[in-house]
Amino acid sequence: MSNKEENESAEVYQTESRVDQPVAPAAAPKKRGCLGHLKRFWWAYLLVLICIVVLVVCLVIFVGVPKIAQQKVNDAxxxxxxxxxxxxxxxxxxxxxxxxxxxxxxxxxxxxxxxxxxxxxxxxxxxxxxxxxxxxxxxxxxxxxxxxxxxxxxxxxxxxxxxxxxxxxxxxxxxxxxxxxxxxxxxxxxxxxxxxxxxxxxxLNLFNGTTVDGGKINISPKKGQPNFKATADIPNASYFTLDIGNATFTNFIDNTNIGNLTIPNLLLVPGSNKVPITANLDQISVLQAVQSAKYCKTGIIPVKLRGSAVVKDGQTLQYFLDGLSANNETVPMDIGSIIKNSLGTTISCPKSS
The missing domain is CATH 2.60.40 (Immunoglobulin-like)
Known part of the structure; x- marks a missing residue:
């Protein structure tokens, strides 16, 4: 056998020997090393756990509790x-x-x-x-x-x-x-x-539903005395009690000023308020209105009232005056019946009506 053949045979033998050689198994993890690390650094893990617990508690107290408290206030x-x-x-x-x-x-x-x-x-x-x-x-x-x-x-x-x-x-x-x-x-x-x-x-809804009863006309009042007296029933749908004082209203029939009406010492309470009213009215204008074709059949005239003064203890209460003067309040008044009861005269419509 030549030297070349001997060398090739040796290489084949060596290669086969390397292939057939068994591989050593991997080393098993060292469990004792982990346990030892834990025993050695247990205090560090405990600190981390404490920090997590403190963080959670702080988040609950300073974030969760305020939100819950606010929600409960909102729901009240x-x-x-x-x-x-x-x-x-x-x-x-x-x-x-x-x-x-x-x-x-x-x-x-x-x-x-x-x-x-x-x-x-x-x-x-x-x-x-x-x-x-x-x-x-x-x-x-x-x-x-x-x-x-x-x-x-x-x-x-x-x-x-x-x-x-x-x-x-x-x-x-x-x-x-x-x-x-x-x-x-x-x-x-x-x-x-x-x-x-x-x-x-x-x-107050502009005192909607106000009525006037028991009206009396005085055609010859003494100087400084009112020529009209009655009782008004003023509804107050709110739960407010208002210490208003002396309230004066300017009265209108179809935008014609017919005089002033006063409610003295007005203390408005919830519900019905029956109060005395007095007025100084232009009786001629009122008589002409009730005799007109527009109102003579029923004698009922819608009188508009607008606040013109609110005085208590000699001082103007502007906040109440603004409330009563900003809008007109309309009160239906049976002027025909008031004239009949006061003067014994029945108002009839003009013949041309």
Whole structure:
């Protein structure tokens, strides 16, 4: 055999030997090494766990709890049973509010008293017309919230505007707004929340439904005395009691001024208000109107009234005057019956009618 063949045979043998040689298995993981690492650095893992727990607790307390508290305040229902506006003066009033707050009672908490504002929700700009202090409350299911405080009128224009809206509208939306703090039971931290409630309340609706009964005409009154007296029944659909004072109205028949009517010491309460009224009327203009073809058949004339003065203790209450003078109130008056009962004369229509 030649040297070349011997070398090739040796290479084949070596290659086959390398292929057939068994491969050693991979080394098994060292479990003891992990346990040893854990035993050695257990304090580091504990610190990480504590940090995670603290972070979660902080997130719950400082993020979750305030959101829950705000949601509970949002869900609370504010209802007003009565409002008294008394001791009325040009620059101040005494405001008394009887109200209730209803919650689901699921969270026990104390709510701090706070200074809030009231404004017309539907008026652009939402300028506050009154500032009011609210007492401390809590998270009970049902609680009474009664307020009585003397309030200085800070923004006369805004308060006058409120009275105009209140006198003219059947309903209006008034928002109560303020910032306060809530302290849930079991926690030492107080959380800031916003108190905002919009209340749909009834207004005076221009005293719609007012009637006049028992009218008496005096054709020859003494100097300085009224020539007309009657009793008016003025409805107040709202839950407001208003200490208005002496209210004077200018009266019109078909845009003709027929004189002034006065309601003395008017204290308007919810429901029916039967009050004495006196007037100095242009009797000739009234007689001509009731004899006209337009009114002679029924004798009933729609008399328009517009506030011209509101005086209490010798001072003008501009906010009430603005409310009563911004719009006309129309009151149907049976002038024909009043003339018949007072003078014994029946008004008939002209023959040409």
């Amino acid at each position: 229902k504010l209802e007003i049973q009565g409002v008294n506006v008394i001791n009325t003066k040009p620059d101040s009033i005494t405001l008394q509010i009887n109200s209730t707050i209803t919650t689901d009672g699921s969270i026990k908490a104390n709510i701090d008293g706070f200074d809030g504002v009231m404004y017309l929700e539907d008026l652009p700009g939402q300028t506050p017309f009154l500032n009011i202090s609210f007492p401390k409350t809590n998270g009970d299911k049902h609680q009474l919230v009664n307020i009585s405080q003397d309030i200085t009128i800070g923004d006369h224009d805004a308060f006058n505007t409120f009275n105009i809206w209140f006198a003219a509208n059947e309903t209006l939306n008034v928002t109560v707004y303020g910032r306060t703090k809530v302290k849930p039971s079991g926690l030492s931290t107080k959380f800031g929340v916003t108190f905002k409630k919009t209340i749909n309340m009834k207004g």
